[in-house]
Amino acid sequence: ETQIVWLRRDLRMADNPALFAAASQGPVVCVYVLDDDAAGHHAYGGASRWWLHHSLESLSNSLGKRNAKLILRRGDAVEELCKVAEEVGAKTVHANRHYEPWWRKAQGKLSDKLDLQLYDGIYLYPAGHITTGSGSQYKIYTPFYKAMRQQFPPRDVVPEPDTLSSPETWPASDNLADWELLPTRPDWSGGLADFWQVGEEAAHQRLSEWEEDVSDYEDRRNLPSQDGSSRLSPSLHFGEIGPVQIWDALKHKRSDGWQSYESELVWRDYAANVICQFPAYARENYREDYDQLKWRDPDTDEKAARDLKKWQEGKTGYPIVDAGMRQLYQTGWMHNRVRMITASFLIKHLLIDWRKGEEWFWDCLCDADYGSNSVNWQWNAGTGVDSNMFVRIMAPLTQSEKFDAASYIREYVPELADLDAPYIHDPEEHGCLPKAYPPKMIAHKAGRERAMDAYKAMKDG
């Protein structure tokens, strides 16, 4: 009997437990459904759509080499899967378990209609698996990480299926190009194409390069001017490579670099655990007292709207912030340290609600991920279940100097390309502000004080 494999963020042939199980039971039909309505507010943004297009193309080619096909459908995922099942006479759908609230809902609905077999394939451990001594879920990262380390190693890597047999007839498929996932007017994707190689093979290529560099991770990960992190986040998000494969490939590296790299992979699992416990995490403050904080609202306040735009365009007058925001727009990715600096600047210096930042990142990041994005935004805002304190306000200029961001700034802010350190971190202060570059939109001290006042007013009720 024909078996259906429902693919979502697991666009790979190897270490794909759902595909492997299906292939051992009969002819296989792999289906990807573009269901923007189910995700609602979190339908993929521009950069993710660009990545998705190339990733589906790559997987389709890999399946083609095995005489198999990737069937593309658009619409309600549950309805489309039921239609495909009817067309090929299948009763069973195999899928790797996903934790976004809309996918959990769809998994529930589909299992009422067909035999849905779920597998754990896209995290180190299934969400909910790591529990406290009393069996409850961890809310804080550090004890979660420690408990997970007690359980390592994770499951074995699952091989690519030996054979993929075809059904008698293939169901109809959309043309990928008709989905118009790529931008056309204007086509802003040139910077993404220069920066990335998409697909399963490219992810493994990157991993083998990274194997050489991981031992320097601890020393280099915070330096935006260096290529000191794996840059595997979009491949991990779309599942072109899995965290278990990465863990397995790097486990022989017993260096400090590997330890801290491993702990970042665990952050990804932790984020999935958080959204499992709090499905609305990308839209709701976990700490409800922050519902009373008097944010400056770009929807009702014109000055706040202009400020948000300057932040988005990288025209704040803070070189490190602007370099980060422009890197994001040009390449669909931003260095982690700079993500923290730009997030803190929006939330604290501009006093704009973290959800406006979450939305912008969602649209611009190739690695935009419901769990990781919301967990990190709430962490930076101080509103989260485990988070930094709101009152810890990052000083962007100090951060820029401390983490030696000069060449990073020169790369992404061409107006400052002729300046050296220390001038480049704060050209205004050093009296060498080029004409083409804006002065600071708000002084650090003034931004800090406004944020502290808003915080105190919230606390005083």
Ligand code: FAD
């Ligand atoms: P590496 O340093 O090489 O880390 C390896 C992998 O571990 C990453 O690919 C990623 O999958 C995971 N990881 C690392 N740091 C984190 C973290 N803090 N939280 C969760 N997973 C992590 N990451 C996303 O994948 N998607 C997002 O939408 C996202 N939004 C963010 C928003 C903000 C405001 C901040 C501060 C961070 C966000 N991150 C997000 C986390 C982190 O910045 C990126 O995962 C990292 O920069 C990706 O680069 P890398 O692959 O080189 O990471």
